[in-house]
Amino acid sequence: MKVKVLEIINDIRGKKGLEAVEDLVEGMSLRDDLGMDSFELAELTVRIEDEFGVDIFEDEIIYSVDELLNKLSNAE
Amino acid sequence: MDKRDLFISGKTVALRAINRDDVTNTNWYGWFNDEETTKNLQKHYFPNTVEKQMQFYETLSKDNSKIQLMIVEKENPETILGIVSLQKIDFINSNADLSLVIGEEEARDMKRAEEVMYLMLRHAFNTLNLHKVTLGYIDTLKFWGMFLMKRFGFTQEGELKEHMFKNGVYHDVILLGLTKDKFKVKY
Numbered sequence: 565m566k567v568k569v570l571e572i573i574n575d576i577r578g579k580k581g582l583e584a585v586e587d588l589v590e591g592m593s594l595r596d597d598l599g600m601d602s603f604e605l606a607e608l609t610v611r612i613e614d615e616f617g618v619d620i621f622e623d624e625i626i627y628s629v630d631e632l633l634n635k636l637s638n639a640e
Numbered sequence: 641m642d643k644r645d646l647f648i649s650g651k652t653v654a655l656r657a658i659n660r661d662d663v664t665n666t667n668w669y670g671w672f673n674d675e676e677t678t679k680n681l682q683k684h685y686f687p688n689t690v691e692k693q694m695q696f697y698e699t700l701s702k703d704n705s706k707i708q709l710m711i712v713e714k715e716n717p718e719t720i721l722g723i724v725s726l727q728k729i730d731f732i733n734s735n736a737d738l739s740l741v742i743g744e745e746e747a748r749d750m751k752r753a754e755e756v757m758y759l760m761l762r763h764a765f766n767t768l769n770l771h772k773v774t775l776g777y778i779d780t781l782k783f784w785g786m787f788l789m790k791r792f793g794f795t796q797e798g799e800l801k802e803h804m805f806k807n808g809v810y811h812d813v814i815l816l817g818l819t820k821d822k823f824k825v826k827y
Contacts, residue, residue, distance in 0.1 A: 602742070602750040603680075607783030609750070610790065619790075625751045 565616070565636055572611050576604050592629040612636070641717035647709055650759045653752060654717060655709040655724065660697060662710060666720045669693035671743035680778050681741065682804055705729045707763075711742070711756055721747040724760050726773070734771035736764060754791060761792060765820040772819045778804055779812040793822040 566588060574584040582599055594600045600608065609621050612632075618639040626632050641656060648655040662668050669688050671677045678684035700708055708725040712718070722742035729736040738760060742748045764770045774797070777785055788794045794816040802810035 602748040602753055603781055603784050605750040606787035610783045610786045613790070621751060621754075625749070 565640075566633060568615060569612065569632065569636070572608065572615070573598055573600075576600065576607055576611075580604070588629045588633070590630055593627055594629065594632070595627070598629075641712060646717075648759050648763060649714060650755050652714055653721065653755055653759070654712050654714045655756070655759055656712055656717070658697065658700065658708055658710050658723070660694075662720075663693045663697050664690060666710075667743055668710075668720070668723070671722075671741060674743075676745065677741070677743055679806070680781055682806075709760075711747075720744065721752070722756075724756050726760060726764055726768075729768070729770070734769070736768075736770055736773055738764070738773050738775045750787075757788070757792065761818070761823060765823055770820070772817055774815060774817045776800075776813045776815050778806065779814060782814075785814055785816060788816060791824065792818055793824045794818045795822070 570585070570588050573588070577584065577599060580599070585598065592598060594605065594608070605621070609619065613619050616636055616639070618636055620626055620632055620635050626635065642659075645656040645659060646654055647657055658668075669690055669692070672683050672688040675684060700706060706725060706727045706729065708723055708727075711721040711724055713721065721744050722740065724741075725739045726736040727739065738757070740753060740756060740760075742753060742756075761773060764773050775788075775794075785794075785796070789796070795818070796814060797817040798815040800813040800815065803813040804811045
């Protein structure tokens with residue numbers, strides 16, 4: 565699951581000319597560390613829902629990679 | 641903020657009436673001179689000025705086919721975030737066009753944009769009794785459109801080919817529509 569999330573994040577980063585990150589590290593901020601703006605977070609939401617069937621932003625704002633991965637783990 | 645200007649209150653944001661002082665005392669007119677803010681908008685072709693913004697305000701205040709509101713933080717209403725509009729309001733065909741600009745970079749938060757759109761859609765359907773709301777976006781925001789479809793029930797109704805010239809390229813503009821019966825009430 566983490567590998568697929570990393571792939572999606574790197575694909576989004578690649579479209580705006582950012583280098584791929586090698587790993588998703590605990591504490592990483594989606595916005596500050598991974599450089600995602602609101603439109604890219606919308607893309608992340610749509611692509612993760614398509615892949616895992618989970619709407620990560622449905623109930624609350626997610627700021628970090630940990631929160632994202634926890635949400636996906638809890639939904640399994 | 642003068643509490644008398646408060647128009648719609650949400651969970652984290654509020655929408656208030658725009659007043660004359662906003663032209664000079666906020667970043668409103670400057671948002672349309674900022675390349676980053678306008679990169680997905682049909683703006684930033686000619687420079688904006690205080691004078692032009694004042695003319696716009698004067699027209700807006702007399703225009704019954706447009707509702708434009710200032711987005712502010714609910715807990716800190718002096719903090720201006722952007723503007724949201726229902727325009728081309730047509731009370732015969734009962735429809736309008738929705739647009740949103742989050743002018744302040746640090747406020748560009750997907751969840752907040754979603755809440756603002758929800759508040760304005762609720763106003764359109766439940767207060768103005770409109771039947772349908774439309775919006776358009778540049779093709780580079782494909783996933784933003786998909787997000788709006790999933791969140792609110794918008795469907796794609798059209799595509800204007802090579803309609804918007806931006807950054808040296810003609811872009812398609814995607815048109816979405818949402819009728820009152822399809823509006824997903826999630827809050």
